[in-house]
Amino acid sequence: MALFDSLLGPVTRIIDKVVPDPDARDRAKLELLRLENSRELEMLQASLSAVVAEAGSADPWTSRARPGFLYVMYLVILWSIPMGLLAAISPERAAAVGRGMTDYLAAIPEPLYALFGTGYLGYSAMRQWGKTRGSDR
Incomplete structure:
Protein backbone atom coordinates (compact mmCIF):
# COMPACT_ATOMS: atom_id res chain seq x y z
CA MET A 1 0.00 0.00 0.00
CA ALA A 58 -19.06 -22.41 16.88
CA ASP A 59 -16.07 -23.01 19.17
CA PRO A 60 -17.00 -21.59 22.59
CA TRP A 61 -13.40 -20.54 23.33
CA THR A 62 -13.27 -18.47 20.16
CA SER A 63 -16.76 -16.99 20.27
CA ARG A 64 -16.41 -15.94 23.93
CA ALA A 65 -13.10 -14.13 23.52
CA ARG A 66 -14.53 -10.62 23.56
CA PRO A 67 -16.83 -11.08 26.58
CA GLY A 68 -14.02 -12.94 28.33
CA PHE A 69 -11.71 -9.98 27.88
CA LEU A 70 -14.36 -7.64 29.28
CA TYR A 71 -14.75 -9.87 32.33
CA VAL A 72 -10.99 -9.73 32.89
CA MET A 73 -11.11 -5.93 32.69
CA TYR A 74 -14.01 -5.85 35.18
CA LEU A 75 -11.95 -8.02 37.52
CA VAL A 76 -8.94 -5.71 37.21
CA ILE A 77 -11.12 -2.68 38.00
CA LEU A 78 -12.84 -4.41 40.92
CA TRP A 79 -9.42 -5.43 42.27
CA SER A 80 -9.04 -1.80 43.36
CA ILE A 81 -11.51 -2.41 46.22
CA PRO A 82 -9.40 -4.96 48.14
CA MET A 83 -6.26 -3.02 47.20
CA GLY A 84 -7.81 0.11 48.75
CA LEU A 85 -8.59 -1.81 51.92
CA LEU A 86 -5.06 -3.27 51.98
CA ALA A 87 -3.63 0.24 51.53
CA ALA A 88 -5.68 1.43 54.53
CA ILE A 89 -4.36 -1.42 56.68
CA SER A 90 -0.80 -1.76 55.39
CA PRO A 91 0.31 0.89 52.88
CA GLU A 92 3.75 -0.69 52.38
CA ARG A 93 2.22 -4.08 51.44
CA ALA A 94 -0.21 -2.39 49.03
CA ALA A 95 2.72 -0.53 47.46
CA ALA A 96 4.65 -3.80 47.14
CA VAL A 97 1.68 -5.49 45.43
CA GLY A 98 1.34 -2.51 43.08
CA ARG A 99 5.07 -2.62 42.23
CA GLY A 100 4.86 -6.36 41.61
CA MET A 101 1.88 -5.96 39.27
CA THR A 102 3.59 -3.09 37.44
CA ASP A 103 6.81 -5.08 37.01
CA TYR A 104 4.88 -8.09 35.72
CA LEU A 105 2.90 -6.07 33.17
CA ALA A 106 6.06 -4.23 32.07
CA ALA A 107 7.76 -7.59 31.40
CA ILE A 108 5.19 -8.53 28.73
CA PRO A 109 6.76 -7.82 25.31
CA GLU A 110 5.41 -4.79 23.43
CA PRO A 111 4.67 -6.78 20.23
CA LEU A 112 2.31 -8.98 22.25
CA TYR A 113 0.35 -5.93 23.37
CA ALA A 114 0.25 -4.66 19.77
CA LEU A 115 -0.94 -8.03 18.47
CA PHE A 116 -3.69 -8.22 21.07
CA GLY A 117 -4.81 -4.65 20.44
CA THR A 118 -4.88 -5.12 16.68
CA GLY A 119 -6.88 -8.32 16.93
CA TYR A 120 -9.32 -6.88 19.44
CA LEU A 121 -9.90 -3.68 17.45
CA GLY A 122 -10.25 -5.65 14.21
CA TYR A 123 -12.81 -7.94 15.78
CA SER A 124 -14.75 -4.97 17.16
CA ALA A 125 -14.70 -3.18 13.79
CA MET A 126 -15.93 -6.23 11.90
CA ARG A 127 -18.61 -6.85 14.52
CA GLN A 128 -19.85 -3.28 14.16
CA TRP A 129 -19.75 -3.58 10.35
CA GLY A 130 -21.83 -6.74 10.57
CA LYS A 131 -24.37 -5.01 12.81
CA THR A 132 -24.75 -2.07 10.44
CA ARG A 133 -25.21 -4.48 7.52
CA GLY A 134 -27.81 -6.36 9.53
CA SER A 135 -26.06 -9.73 9.35
CA ASP A 136 -25.11 -9.76 13.06
CA ARG A 137 -27.42 -9.23 15.99
Whole structure:
Protein backbone atom coordinates (compact mmCIF):
# COMPACT_ATOMS: atom_id res chain seq x y z
CA MET A 1 0.00 0.00 0.00
CA ALA A 2 2.87 2.41 0.73
CA LEU A 3 4.28 1.78 -2.74
CA PHE A 4 0.95 2.59 -4.35
CA ASP A 5 0.59 5.76 -2.25
CA SER A 6 4.08 6.91 -3.25
CA LEU A 7 3.23 6.40 -6.93
CA LEU A 8 -0.12 8.16 -6.80
CA GLY A 9 1.27 11.72 -6.85
CA PRO A 10 3.72 11.26 -9.74
CA VAL A 11 1.16 9.36 -11.82
CA THR A 12 -1.41 12.16 -11.43
CA ARG A 13 1.23 14.72 -12.50
CA ILE A 14 2.00 12.59 -15.57
CA ILE A 15 -1.71 12.42 -16.38
CA ASP A 16 -1.87 16.24 -16.12
CA LYS A 17 1.00 16.59 -18.64
CA VAL A 18 0.06 13.82 -21.07
CA VAL A 19 -3.74 14.10 -21.33
CA PRO A 20 -4.74 17.46 -22.86
CA ASP A 21 -8.53 17.12 -22.49
CA PRO A 22 -9.65 18.22 -18.97
CA ASP A 23 -12.60 15.80 -18.94
CA ALA A 24 -10.43 12.85 -19.96
CA ARG A 25 -7.84 13.91 -17.38
CA ASP A 26 -10.48 13.96 -14.65
CA ARG A 27 -11.80 10.54 -15.71
CA ALA A 28 -8.28 9.09 -15.62
CA LYS A 29 -7.66 10.49 -12.14
CA LEU A 30 -11.03 9.20 -10.96
CA GLU A 31 -10.20 5.73 -12.27
CA LEU A 32 -6.84 5.89 -10.49
CA LEU A 33 -8.59 6.77 -7.22
CA ARG A 34 -11.09 3.93 -7.75
CA LEU A 35 -8.19 1.55 -8.22
CA GLU A 36 -6.61 2.76 -4.99
CA ASN A 37 -9.88 2.47 -3.05
CA SER A 38 -10.65 -1.02 -4.35
CA ARG A 39 -7.12 -2.13 -3.49
CA GLU A 40 -7.46 -0.74 0.02
CA LEU A 41 -10.81 -2.47 0.42
CA GLU A 42 -9.33 -5.77 -0.75
CA MET A 43 -6.43 -5.42 1.69
CA LEU A 44 -8.81 -4.61 4.55
CA GLN A 45 -11.02 -7.59 3.73
CA ALA A 46 -8.00 -9.89 3.54
CA SER A 47 -6.56 -8.68 6.83
CA LEU A 48 -9.85 -9.03 8.69
CA SER A 49 -11.05 -12.30 7.17
CA ALA A 50 -9.53 -14.26 10.06
CA VAL A 51 -11.40 -12.07 12.53
CA VAL A 52 -14.67 -12.70 10.70
CA ALA A 53 -14.02 -16.45 10.68
CA GLU A 54 -13.41 -16.40 14.43
CA ALA A 55 -16.57 -14.38 15.06
CA GLY A 56 -18.68 -16.98 13.26
CA SER A 57 -16.99 -19.92 14.91
CA ALA A 58 -19.06 -22.41 16.88
CA ASP A 59 -16.07 -23.01 19.17
CA PRO A 60 -17.00 -21.59 22.59
CA TRP A 61 -13.40 -20.54 23.33
CA THR A 62 -13.27 -18.47 20.16
CA SER A 63 -16.76 -16.99 20.27
CA ARG A 64 -16.41 -15.94 23.93
CA ALA A 65 -13.10 -14.13 23.52
CA ARG A 66 -14.53 -10.62 23.56
CA PRO A 67 -16.83 -11.08 26.58
CA GLY A 68 -14.02 -12.94 28.33
CA PHE A 69 -11.71 -9.98 27.88
CA LEU A 70 -14.36 -7.64 29.28
CA TYR A 71 -14.75 -9.87 32.33
CA VAL A 72 -10.99 -9.73 32.89
CA MET A 73 -11.11 -5.93 32.69
CA TYR A 74 -14.01 -5.85 35.18
CA LEU A 75 -11.95 -8.02 37.52
CA VAL A 76 -8.94 -5.71 37.21
CA ILE A 77 -11.12 -2.68 38.00
CA LEU A 78 -12.84 -4.41 40.92
CA TRP A 79 -9.42 -5.43 42.27
CA SER A 80 -9.04 -1.80 43.36
CA ILE A 81 -11.51 -2.41 46.22
CA PRO A 82 -9.40 -4.96 48.14
CA MET A 83 -6.26 -3.02 47.20
CA GLY A 84 -7.81 0.11 48.75
CA LEU A 85 -8.59 -1.81 51.92
CA LEU A 86 -5.06 -3.27 51.98
CA ALA A 87 -3.63 0.24 51.53
CA ALA A 88 -5.68 1.43 54.53
CA ILE A 89 -4.36 -1.42 56.68
CA SER A 90 -0.80 -1.76 55.39
CA PRO A 91 0.31 0.89 52.88
CA GLU A 92 3.75 -0.69 52.38
CA ARG A 93 2.22 -4.08 51.44
CA ALA A 94 -0.21 -2.39 49.03
CA ALA A 95 2.72 -0.53 47.46
CA ALA A 96 4.65 -3.80 47.14
CA VAL A 97 1.68 -5.49 45.43
CA GLY A 98 1.34 -2.51 43.08
CA ARG A 99 5.07 -2.62 42.23
CA GLY A 100 4.86 -6.36 41.61
CA MET A 101 1.88 -5.96 39.27
CA THR A 102 3.59 -3.09 37.44
CA ASP A 103 6.81 -5.08 37.01
CA TYR A 104 4.88 -8.09 35.72
CA LEU A 105 2.90 -6.07 33.17
CA ALA A 106 6.06 -4.23 32.07
CA ALA A 107 7.76 -7.59 31.40
CA ILE A 108 5.19 -8.53 28.73
CA PRO A 109 6.76 -7.82 25.31
CA GLU A 110 5.41 -4.79 23.43
CA PRO A 111 4.67 -6.78 20.23
CA LEU A 112 2.31 -8.98 22.25
CA TYR A 113 0.35 -5.93 23.37
CA ALA A 114 0.25 -4.66 19.77
CA LEU A 115 -0.94 -8.03 18.47
CA PHE A 116 -3.69 -8.22 21.07
CA GLY A 117 -4.81 -4.65 20.44
CA THR A 118 -4.88 -5.12 16.68
CA GLY A 119 -6.88 -8.32 16.93
CA TYR A 120 -9.32 -6.88 19.44
CA LEU A 121 -9.90 -3.68 17.45
CA GLY A 122 -10.25 -5.65 14.21
CA TYR A 123 -12.81 -7.94 15.78
CA SER A 124 -14.75 -4.97 17.16
CA ALA A 125 -14.70 -3.18 13.79
CA MET A 126 -15.93 -6.23 11.90
CA ARG A 127 -18.61 -6.85 14.52
CA GLN A 128 -19.85 -3.28 14.16
CA TRP A 129 -19.75 -3.58 10.35
CA GLY A 130 -21.83 -6.74 10.57
CA LYS A 131 -24.37 -5.01 12.81
CA THR A 132 -24.75 -2.07 10.44
CA ARG A 133 -25.21 -4.48 7.52
CA GLY A 134 -27.81 -6.36 9.53
CA SER A 135 -26.06 -9.73 9.35
CA ASP A 136 -25.11 -9.76 13.06
CA ARG A 137 -27.42 -9.23 15.99
